[in-house]
Amino acid sequence: MAKNACVRIRSFVATDTDAVVALSLRAWEPVFLSLRAVLGADLDDALHGDWREYQRRSVEQTCETNEHIWVAEVDGAVAAFVAVVLHEGGTLGEIYMIAVDPEHQRAGIASALTDFALVWIKDQGAEVAMVETGGDAGHAPARATYEKAGFAPLPVVRYFKKL
Numbered sequence: 001m002a003k004n005a006c007v008r009i010r011s012f013v014a015t016d017t018d019a020v021v022a023l024s025l026r027a028w029e030p031v032f033l034s035l036r037a038v039l040g041a042d043l044d045d046a047l048h049g050d051w052r053e054y055q056r057r058s059v060e061q062t063c064e065t066n067e068h069i070w071v072a073e074v075d076g077a078v079a080a081f082v083a084v085v086l087h088e089g090g091t092l093g094e095i096y097m098i099a100v101d102p103e104h105q106r107a108g109i110a111s112a113l114t115d116f117a118l119v120w121i122k123d124q125g126a127e128v129a130m131v132e133t134g135g136d137a138g139h140a141p142a143r144a145t146y147e148k149a150g151f152a153p154l155p156v157v158r159y160f161k162k163l
Contacts, residue, residue: 006074006075006076007072007073007074007079007107007108007109007112008072008073009070009071009072009073009112009113009116010070010071010073011069011070011071012063012069012070012071012081014063016063016071016078016081017060017063019071019077019078020059020063020071020078020081020099021056021059021060021063023078023079023080023081023099023100023101024055024059024081024097024099025052025055025056026101026102026103027099027100027101027102027105028051028055028099030138031134031136031138031139032048032051032055032138033138034134034136034137034138034139035048035051035134035136035138036051037136037137038136039160042162043160043161043162046162047160058097059097062083062096062097063083066083066084066085066096068083068084068085068086068120069081069082069083069084070082070113070116070117072100072109072112072113074104074109079100079101079103079104079109080098080099080100080101080104080109080110080113081097081098081099081113082095082097082098082113082114082116082117083095083096083097083098084096084117084120084121086121086124086126090124090125090126091125091126091127091128092126092127092128092129092130093117093118093120093121093122093124093126093128093129093130094129094130094131094132095114095117095118095129095130095131098110098113098114098117098131098142100113105141110141110142110145111145111148111149114131114145114146114149115149117129118149129151130151131146131151133146135155
């Protein structure tokens with residue numbers, strides 16, 4: 001990203017879907033490669049099949065059903081997005097999905113979207129915010145962003161077995 005690039009956060013509109021899906025697939029490729037290395041090919045195939053198709057459907061479904069989505073534009077082009085879900089009668093807000101195009105990573109956009117989402121969650125009356133991510137190497141940048149934002153990690157172990 002250019003040093004003097006202009007970043008603007010705005011509400012998602014349906015015409016952003018293709019750009020959001022495309023940047024998400026680019027952003028999450030290292031994550032899915034890391035998951036495959038951890039899980040092994042058989043288990044990863046059973047869970048995700050073609051990861052690109054799996055993730056494309058997941059992002060499209062989020063764009064269709066979630067009304068709390070924002071995009072970050074860099075010089076007028078969609079470069080990142082964040083989706084938020086309110087739970088527990090509005091007392092818990094979750095950063096449900098977030099991605100930054102690799103071309104724009106390490107420029108503070110994930111932190112800006114995280115901060116934006118946290119302010120929005122608080123403004124809705126929620127007392128707690130959460131975000132979930134993986135403990136594998138592919139998720140290390142996400143963990144760093146969330147820890148920088150003040151999230152406290154709760155170690156969870158989730159086991160999978162191919163049947």
